[in-house]
Amino acid sequence: MxxxxxxxxxxxxxxxxxxxxxxxxxxxxxxxxxxxxxxxxxxxxxxxxxxxxxxxxxxxxxxxxxxxxxxxxxxxxxxxxxxxxxxxxxxxxAGQGPAPAPADDDAATREEMLALVARADGLAQQQRELKHELAETNSGVLAMYVELEERDEQLRTAHAFIFRELEDALRPPPPRVPGLELAVRYAPADQSSPTGGDLYDWFVLPDGCLHVTLVDAVGHGVTSTRHALTVTHAIRTLALQGHPFHDLIACTSETLARIEPDLMATVLLARIDPATGRTLLANGSHPPPVLVTAAGAADLLHPPIVGRGVGFPDPGSPELTRRTLRPGDTLLLYTDGLIESRRDLDEGLVRLIEHAPAHARHPIDTLPHDLVARMHDVVLHTDDTVLLALRRTEHL
Incomplete structure (x- = not known):
């Protein structure tokens, strides 16, 4: 800006x-x-x-x-x-009393966009209720229907604008990391709604390692968006403060329990050293990542002991998954919307392992979009979907 x-x-x-x-x-x-x-x-x-x-x-x-x-x-x-x-x-x-100014532009934009979404959702509900009441009246209110249609168009325009702003504020573009190629695809369950609980965050730590957070908050609408955003911000803060990687999920859950007692979210964390390819994964109730090697072999990266997400009983990742990405290897991190379009998670995992090697050969910019389209060729169940693709390159 x-x-x-x-x-x-x-x-x-x-x-x-x-x-x-x-x-x-x-x-x-x-x-x-x-x-x-x-x-x-x-x-x-x-x-x-x-x-x-x-x-x-x-x-x-x-x-x-x-x-x-x-x-x-x-x-x-x-x-x-x-x-x-x-x-x-x-x-x-005015007159509600002075309030502290937002700390930075990004935080202020997120706060304002969530407030606008809540306002738009409230207006939409009022609109539906008003239309229902008008449907029971006589034909003398036809002129009011014309006005309502104009307001509907204004509301759709406002939603589209809010959607673009939310995309910028809540779904950050890939950072530049020498030695890694990064890309993302977000596919909302409802194309007309910008809200959902599938969020991600990625940033470079002071030591040069890439940190990735992928969150799927339980619930729907503005509340799930707020919960997911709270989790990603808490993890970013703790990571930048130097908290041990293996404790981040448990520490985040303990911190947020006093603030958001009803919050529950699955969490997947990745920490990648682009110089060596050394990769750590912490999993809290989240679908397992997929590693596709340069030779075309695909593997589900299940942790030795499955952890639990933020807000779950006994949260944390008791065992980390450790891998070394070699040049040409591609790591896929995703939310469950990618594999449950046919209402069968196990079947979805089988298809993902089947299709991932061919798509991993695609350019990184098109890989997430192409793979999501292939996995969603038949849609019996819709859910928000996030797919992150991370590929190690030959040179830093």
Missing amino acids: HPGLAQFRQLLRAACAAAGVPADDRARLVLSATLLAEAALTTGEHVGLETAAAAHRLAVTLRLPGPVEQDRRNALPLLPDAGDDAAPTWYLP
């Missing part, structure tokens, strides 16, 4: 926090103001920002280099309340 745009969003969020603006209103304001100011800030033009809090409301005014077309204004998640085309003004309800 351009530094000027990040600072601009930080100023907006600080003003909202000081005035006590609710998270969903703050989210719509930040999204709307970003859409209007992004082009100018990216090219170095000046964008003025004026905020004033009084009488239980916050006034926010942008001073843009030029006027905004009416079509762009109409497409904003939060329409301006006043001002001309070059100086839109929003008035937001």
Whole structure:
């Protein structure tokens, strides 16, 4: 993100926090103001920002280099309340008491996107209830149906926008790791919904090793997304603090038990040294990874003793799986949606072992998409699916 745009969003969020603006209103304001100011800030033009809090409301005014077309204004998640085309003004309800500003842009974006999803889900439920009531009235309310259809279209547009933002905030792109090629495919169970409990995280540790976290939270919708996000963040924090790899699942479960007592999630962790190919795997109630060698042999990496996930009784990974990736070897990490499309996990594992070697020869950028499509050729049961592909290369 351009530094000027990040600072601009930080100023907006600080003003909202000081005035006590609710998270969903703050989210719509930040999204709307970003859409209007992004082009100018990216090219170095000046964008003025004026905020004033009084009488239980916050006034926010942008001073843009030029006027905004009416079509762009109409497409904003939060329409301006006043001002001309070059100086839109929003008035937001305030007065809930000052709140601390979000720590960083990524954390703020995740918080705002989850608030928007919850708001959109609530609007969708209200929409369904209202349509049901209208269906029982007489034909004199036909005009209201027309209005509802327009609101439906606005809601679909808002969902699509939220989906793209959530993808960016919750599903990080592969990091650059010399010696490794990385790719991912996420296939939601419901193409119209951005929420789900299958999340992943990958980052490079100070010693140069790649850490990968794959989480499948129990439940559906916004709650499962929040639970999965909580787990990935807790594991990242503990890993960066230097907690032993074999204790990460148990330590995460103990830490979160006091915060999220109802949270349950399967967890798979991988730690790979790109210089040597040395790989450690910790499994907490998760489907086993698949290793496909450069020669085409495929193997399920079952731990000697199966561990249990976060929130499960006796959580942790008592035994680690250890392997050394050789040049050309490909490691596949996935959630159970990949292997249960035909309602039979064992049958799905057999098919995965059968199809993985051929697909492991594909370019890394297309491998996850092609393999998911092959595994989902027959779909009797839909579930969120994540597939991560990690291949060791010849050279660092």
